Amino acid sequence: xxxxxxxxxxxxxxxxAFAVAAVVGATGxxxxxxxxxxxSVVLCPMLLGFIGGRWLQLGPIATLVxxxxxxxxxxxxxxxxxxxxxxxxxxALSVVFAxxxxxxxxxxxxxxxxxx
Numbered sequence: 001x002x003x004x005x006x007x008x009x010x011x012x013x014x015x016x017a018f019a020v021a022a023v024v025g026a027t028g029x030x031x032x033x034x035x036x037x038x039x040s041v042v043l044c045p046m047l048l049g050f051i052g053g054r055w056l057q058l059g060p061i062a063t064l065v066x067x068x069x070x071x072x073x074x075x076x077x078x079x080x081x082x083x084x085x086x087x088x089x090x091x092a093l094s095v096v097f098a099x100x101x102x103x104x105x106x107x108x109x110x111x112x113x114x115x116x
Contacts (some may be wrong), residue, residue, distance in 0.1 A: 013066030017048050036114045037090070045094040046101035053105025063102045064095055 024044065030036045045067060052063030069093065 001017050006058065009033055009052075009058055010062045010066040011057065013048065013056055013063065016051060017044075017067050020044055020048065030033075041090050041094045042097050045098035049098035049101025049103075049107050050105040051101075053102035057104075058102075060099060060102055066096055068095060 021044075024030070024039060029039060048067045049063055052058040052066060053060075056063075058066065
């Protein structure tokens with residue numbers, strides 16, 4: 001039964017990733033290569049990795065699947081033309097930043113003096 005919850009959270013993360021891609025696509029940011037690259041390769045994967053690690057409590061594999069590799073999201077992206085297909089190098093680099101965001105999300109919260 002736990003795998004159903006993990007699958008649901010992974011699909012939720014994929015839906016959030018699709019929404020973020022739609023918002024970024026609506027801004028016209030993709031017109032500028034120098035702005036689109038840092039946002040789509042660094043900022044968005046790091047943010048989504050943080051969300052997957054901190055709030056959804058997903059593991060690293062489920063987080064990366066939800067962000068980059070869920071076939072439904074890839075098909076929707078192709079259907080709505082949210083972005084041009086990226087090269088393997090950029091995808092691999094975005095996975096590194098997604099993992100870094102996940103790792104930052106999984107860091108233990110610092111204890112405050114009143115928590116002790």
